[in-house]
Amino acid sequence: MKIGIGSDHGGFELKEYIKEYFEKEDIEYVDYGTNSAESVDYPDYGRKLAEAVIAGEVDRGIAICGTGIGISIACNKVKGIRCALCGDTYSARMSVEHNNGNMLALGGRVVGKDLAIEIISTWLKAKFEGGRHERRVNKISDIEG
Ligand code: RB5
Secondary structure (H helix, E strand, O other): OOOEEEEHHHHHHHHHHHHHHHOOOOEEEEEOOOOOOOOOOOHHHHHHHHHHHOOOOEEEEEEOOOOHHHHHHHOOOOOOOEEOOOOOOOHHHHHOOOEEEEEEEEEEEOOOOOHHHHHHHHHOOOOOOOOOHHHHHHHHHHOOO
């Protein structure tokens, strides 16, 4: 599985930490920026990453801003994206098992680094359960038109 990762300045430090984890664990990733702690606009980075997920450049995406809120809202505007802002491992697992989430959002100023890694490793292992959840996820797609 190839993971896309992107952030604004508020998520930059956590993004760099997560990249070290990916390298240590041999997890393939593409970094969609930002590339420094200089102030940028989170919709630009969320959009770029979300569009890469939809284009199939990467299998799933991890988006990070200060709270994770702004970037998750931006990502969810891209048709086909189901981006879940998670601060715990249970929600991260459920966002895939029940909601077939294809993106995870994290708050770089909210979650600690170790918790972020636990959330990511749980999220990466999770698989969509389908069945009744498929019907519900399809109804989300119907809203998009
Ligand atoms: C940037 O200061 C901050 O607003 C942004 O990272 C994010 O938290 C927005 O939701």
